[in-house]
Amino acid sequence: MEGERLASQGRSSGLPAGGATGESPGVDAPLLGSSGSSALLQAEVLDLDEDEDDLEVFSKDASLMDMNSFSPMMPTSPLSMINQIKFEDEPDLKDLFITVDEPESHVTTIETFITYRIITKTSRGEFDSSEFEVRRRYQDFLWLKGKLEEAHPTLIIPPLPEKFIVKGMVERFNDDFIETRRKALQKFLNRIADHPTLTFNEDFKVFLTAQAWELSSHKKQGPGLLSRMGQTVRAVALSMRGVKSRPEEFMEMNNFIELFSQKINLIDKISQRIYKEQREYSDEMREYGPIHILWSASEEDLVDTLKGVASCIDKCCKATEKRMSGLSEALLPVVHEYVLYSEMLMGVMKRRDQIQAELDSKVEALMYKKADTDLLTEEIGKLEDKVECANNALKADWERWKHNMQNDIKSAFTDMAEENIHYYEQCLATWESFLASQTDLHMEETSEDKPESH
Amino acid sequence: MEQAPRDPERQLQPAPLEPLGHPDSGLQAAVGEEAEGARDEGPGEGTMTENNFWLKKIEISVSEAEKRTGRNAMNMQETYTAYLIETRSVEHTDGQSVLTDSLWRRYSEFELLRNYLLVYYPHIVVPPLPEKRAEFVWHKLSADNMDPDFVERRRIGLENFLLRVASHPILCRDKIFYLFLTQEGNWKETVNETGFQLKADSRLKALNATFRVKNPDKRFTELKHYSDELQSVISHLLRVRARVADRLYGVYKVHGNYGRVFSEWSAIEKEMGDGLQSAGHHMDVYASSIDDILEDEEHYADQLKEYLFYAEALRAVCRKHELMQYDLEMAAQDLASKKQQCEELATGTVRTFSLKGMTTKLFGQETPEQREARIKVLEEQITEGEQQLKSKNLEGREFVKNAWADIERFREQKNHDLKEALISYAVMQISMCKKGIQVWTNAKECFSKM
Numbered sequence: 001m002e003g004e005r006l007a008s009q010g011r012s013s014g015l016p017a018g019g020a021t022g023e024s025p026g027v028d029a030p031l032l033g034s035s036g037s038s039a040l041l042q043a044e045v046l047d048l049d050e051d052e053d054d055l056e057v058f059s060k061d062a063s064l065m066d067m068n069s070f071s072p073m074m075p076t077s078p079l080s081m082i083n084q085i086k087f088e089d090e091p092d093l094k095d096l097f098i099t100v101d102e103p104e105s106h107v108t109t110i111e112t113f114i115t116y117r118i119i120t121k122t123s124r125g126e127f128d129s130s131e132f133e134v135r136r137r138y139q140d141f142l143w144l145k146g147k148l149e150e151a152h153p154t155l156i157i158p159p160l161p162e163k164f165i166v167k168g169m170v171e172r173f174n175d176d177f178i179e180t181r182r183k184a185l186q187k188f189l190n191r192i193a194d195h196p197t198l199t200f201n202e203d204f205k206v207f208l209t210a211q212a213w214e215l216s217s218h219k220k221q222g223p224g225l226l227s228r229m230g231q232t233v234r235a236v237a238l239s240m241r242g243v244k245s246r247p248e249e250f251m252e253m254n255n256f257i258e259l260f261s262q263k264i265n266l267i268d269k270i271s272q273r274i275y276k277e278q279r280e281y282s283d284e285m286r287e288y289g290p291i292h293i294l295w296s297a298s299e300e301d302l303v304d305t306l307k308g309v310a311s312c313i314d315k316c317c318k319a320t321e322k323r324m325s326g327l328s329e330a331l332l333p334v335v336h337e338y339v340l341y342s343e344m345l346m347g348v349m350k351r352r353d354q355i356q357a358e359l360d361s362k363v364e365a366l367m368y369k370k371a372d373t374d375l376l377t378e379e380i381g382k383l384e385d386k387v388e389c390a391n392n393a394l395k396a397d398w399e400r401w402k403h404n405m406q407n408d409i410k411s412a413f414t415d416m417a418e419e420n421i422h423y424y425e426q427c428l429a430t431w432e433s434f435l436a437s438q439t440d441l442h443m444e445e446t447s448e449d450k451p452e453s454h
Numbered sequence: 455m456e457q458a459p460r461d462p463e464r465q466l467q468p469a470p471l472e473p474l475g476h477p478d479s480g481l482q483a484a485v486g487e488e489a490e491g492a493r494d495e496g497p498g499e500g501t502m503t504e505n506n507f508w509l510k511k512i513e514i515s516v517s518e519a520e521k522r523t524g525r526n527a528m529n530m531q532e533t534y535t536a537y538l539i540e541t542r543s544v545e546h547t548d549g550q551s552v553l554t555d556s557l558w559r560r561y562s563e564f565e566l567l568r569n570y571l572l573v574y575y576p577h578i579v580v581p582p583l584p585e586k587r588a589e590f591v592w593h594k595l596s597a598d599n600m601d602p603d604f605v606e607r608r609r610i611g612l613e614n615f616l617l618r619v620a621s622h623p624i625l626c627r628d629k630i631f632y633l634f635l636t637q638e639g640n641w642k643e644t645v646n647e648t649g650f651q652l653k654a655d656s657r658l659k660a661l662n663a664t665f666r667v668k669n670p671d672k673r674f675t676e677l678k679h680y681s682d683e684l685q686s687v688i689s690h691l692l693r694v695r696a697r698v699a700d701r702l703y704g705v706y707k708v709h710g711n712y713g714r715v716f717s718e719w720s721a722i723e724k725e726m727g728d729g730l731q732s733a734g735h736h737m738d739v740y741a742s743s744i745d746d747i748l749e750d751e752e753h754y755a756d757q758l759k760e761y762l763f764y765a766e767a768l769r770a771v772c773r774k775h776e777l778m779q780y781d782l783e784m785a786a787q788d789l790a791s792k793k794q795q796c797e798e799l800a801t802g803t804v805r806t807f808s809l810k811g812m813t814t815k816l817f818g819q820e821t822p823e824q825r826e827a828r829i830k831v832l833e834e835q836i837t838e839g840e841q842q843l844k845s846k847n848l849e850g851r852e853f854v855k856n857a858w859a860d861i862e863r864f865r866e867q868k869n870h871d872l873k874e875a876l877i878s879y880a881v882m883q884i885s886m887c888k889k890g891i892q893v894w895t896n897a898k899e900c901f902s903k904m
Contacts, residue, residue: 256722259718259719259722260719266711267712267719270708270711270712270715273711274705274708277701277704277705280701281701281702281704285698288691288695291694294687294690295687295688298680298683299869299872301869301873302869302876305876305877306876309876312880312883316883406723406726409726410726410902413901413904414902417895417901418898420890420894421895424887424888425887425891427883428888431884431887432884434880435880435884438873438877438880439877
């Protein structure tokens with residue numbers, strides 16, 4: 001039932017060629033062109049097992065060289081295009097369903113950690129079976145994210161929930177924290193599944209299907225930690241240069257990202273604060289209602305009225321709780337995810353800038369060196385392709401991301417408004433029915449009244 | 455007990471009660487042929503019939519408040535607030551109101567009036583004044599006595615006090631009360647001349663003193679318990695309400711931040727921009743709507759507060775009764791002991807210890823003449839004592855009868871007022887919910903257009 005074979009490492013790093021492994025991505029991926037950059041792109045799209053015959057559909061006609069004929073969606077193979085176009089509009093054409101549940105605590109001598117059960121249901125041919133069940137811990141998710149970032153440096157990888165939440169946490173593993181994280185992890189995996197490119201990533205498949213030991217050995221392949229660290233240092237140095245020569249559209253994109261990040265962070269804070277205030281309001285209300293009951297014990301003639309008020313307050317209190325839970329399900333996770341997304345986006349921009357900087361440094365080198373011009377020119381050619389791919393990838397994914405963002409934000413806030421409307425409607429009904437009962441009684445009383453002494 | 459001096463020339467008729475909480479000043483103390491007068495067995499029984507011919511209406515209002523500075527008793531400068539009291543008489547036929555009197559009073563004069571009423575009408579549940587200092591405040595409200603909101607609410611409270619007194623079947627007749635409304639200068643002196651402060655039983659002021667009454671009246675004991683419970687439950691309610699108000703304020707106001715951020719965000723969005731901007735506006739509307747809502751609730755709280763203070767007034771009547779009962783028991787005891795002394799002297803048996811007895815033993819018997827003299831004195835005292843006891847008893851019974859009549863009246867008033875207050879609270883909640891629905895519906899529309 002589990003996917004056995006480990007995908008061969010068609011990964012490529014978008015980072016300077018020097019640091020990458022020696023493996024050529026071209027080995028597995030059906031090749032179209034021999035130029036490195038297209039192989040690179042192929043690798044991104046086609047991290048596949050050589051045995052997967054039905055995936056031939058990817059191979060030949062995908063005019064991978066022809067970047068400019070892109071639709072905003074990236075992969076051009078028919079199947080992926082179908083997935084692509086259909087995903088957002090018609091969820092029933094989705095063919096990969098993932099759930100994350102059953103958090104379990106594991107205690108070893110050195111550490112305590114939580115694993116989550118991941119169930120994958122799929123109709124895709126490249127999966128050995130139609131259903132998979134595995135257990136993963138947070139570290140594994142981190143690994144997956146890292147691999148995706150490596151393979152697709154300028155794609156917008158979905159964010160992972162934070163490692164720790166420092167403030168207000170007494171212990172790392174309280175129930176609310178785990179539940180929030182579980183939901184976020186599920187979102188993370190589904191976002192990948194919905195992404196036209198990432199969904200076919202080999203590491204992703206391994207993550208979903210491999211047994212624990214298989215996963216560990218799969219993880220061990222690939223650039224070691226040190227080499228990755230080395231890349232990071234160089235990358236930072238380069239990214240500064242990349243910023244200077246950033247094309248206009250990416251400048252705009254960057255501005256947007258900065259502003260968006262500010263705003264979404266504020267909205268996150270505001271939303272959390274509202275939740276807190278509602279919580280405290282609900283706590284006070286819970287004490288408020290019963291006082292009226294207490295009072296009714298010493299007032300014979302006001303018993304009905306007082307008990308009525310108490311009951312209304314209690315019902316409103318419950319309605320508030322419901323409103324709060326709606327907020328915490330519909331709004332808070334979405335806003336928070338976009339806070340993380342905004343950080344992610346800044347990372348993507350950096351990586352794009354780095355790629356550009358590589359090119360620029362080589363170009364500069366060419367200008368000043370007169371020797372090795374042929375080699376340099378060739379390298380420059382490759383890098384130019386690389387930059388172009390990266391930029392196009394980002395552009396396309398950016399559009400897709402923005403579109404999703406707008407939908408998600410719109411949905412989340414519309415839901416919040418709906419929750420509030422519902423809350424007020426419930427409270428209104430409660431008080432109106434109380435009022436009706438009182439005025440009925442009142443009319444009965446006044447008609448029975450003996451002529452009063454005033 | 456002295457009866458309240460009455461001035462047959464000006465009689466203010468008893469009037470039906472208006473519940474507190476009406477925002478407009480100038481409520482009418484309507485008067486007409488009053489069956490209620492029949493219940494009133496105080497002074498003026500005979501004048502009831504002649505008052506029925508008056509059919510006058512009076513309006514009392516505390517219409518303004520003004521900051522003043524003046525010199526106090528120690529010749530130091532002080533700032534205080536003065537309130538304008540206007541009295542209008544309304545001719546029954548054409549309904550036109552004519553301003554008859556208008557003067558300024560400060561809070562301390564109201565207090566003086568009330569203290570006077572407490573002394574002269576011990577059997578009446580005297581209406582309370584609005585609080586001296588702001589209590590049960592939630593954070594937005596000021597505890598400062600000079601704060602305009604506090605002054606405004608106090609103005610309403612003082613007006614309410616006057617209306618309560620004016621519509622009380624007995625209190626409305628009081629001359630000092632009448633002068634309070636009509637005679638600006640010299641009123642204080644007039645009140646003090648009644649000497650009521652001397653009459654005020656200082657023992658009543660000793661709050662901690664308990665009078666060990668041997669035969670307490672069960673009804674009064676129950677009433678005292680009730681007033682304690684009422685006070686305790688209303689305080690608790692007001693305290694929690696203030697906290698609820700605080701929290702509600704927080705919820706609403708934080709939403710205002712959305713407005714600002716949405717507006718800034720809309721600047722960078724093309725498609726979403728308009729929706730965000732207008733939704734933000736609605737968030738601002740939502741946030742600012744809480745101010746009016748809570749102001750209305752403050753009026754509700756004031757209605758409850760009045761009854762919180764009424765509990766005090768109830769307790770005062772109980773304590774007065776207790777004191778009377780105690781006096782009665784003491785007098786009876788004293789009389790009994792004197793009678794016994796007399797008997798002993800007459801028969802020569804000494805059963806009770808007395809100093810005279812002791813000294814007699816030590817220093818020799820007294821002469822028959824001396825003894826006769828003593829018996830005579832005692833007999834006189836006994837006769838006097840019996841008279842006093844009789845009148846005290848009568849007084850006590852009168853007190854109880856009158857007190858219970860007023861307590862009954864109070865009870866009905868309280869039930870009516872509190873029920874109305876609770877209903878008005880429901881009405882406020884309904885209004886708040888309707889506003890909420892409207893704002894969020896508008897916001898939802900904006901969001902869905904994004």
